[in-house]
Amino acid sequence: GQNIDQPTEMTATEGAIVQINCTYQTSGFNGLFWYQQHAGEAPTFLSYNVLDGLEEKGRFSSFLSRSKGYSYLLLKELQMKDSASYLCAVRDSNYQLIWGAGTKLIIKP
């Protein structure tokens, strides 16, 4: 079966750095997405990785290792507004998007 694993919940301090990991086992690979979802709202696109390496976008960076089936989302200079769920999603060989359950990130002052 296809599977996306992410920690259920993480806690970090305002101003700090946090890394959210995602491991996947899918039928093929055609890209990995990270989305942010605030409570009660729709997911919003953060990043896309299809090649190995690091993609940096402001305070957020996303890393991919296809050989390891692994990605992480790195959030720097954490702000209270970063409190949200972060969903990892992988597009498989059929171009279907397989979603993780999300990691709830709690930011403390």
Added chain:
Amino acid sequence: DAMVIQNPRYQVTQFGKPVTLSCSQTLNHNVMYWYQQKSSQAPKLLFHYYDKDFNNEADTPDNFQSRRPNTSFCFLDIRSPGLGDAAMYLCATSRGDSDQETQYFGPGTRLLVL
């Protein structure tokens, strides 16, 4: 400036009473998706349209139907809602012609079944 619009944002219905959720988009995207998301769970794809071509997920119950009368609009019909159908329903769109294929989501409709 809303690009994917869902109405209503909150819907209350009675057990067994049909309900329709609507989605519209101003992006002129080819693909429209309907997802069901329950608390602390991954979004679950119900079906999607590529233009007028309808693609139903194998495990989507028959109770859920969809219509896409034109490029801009897509509807989700729940024929006989049960208590287990209470969830957030998310509509998303994508261009359908690029490798990246980012999906853009509407704000969602939260369905409550009494």
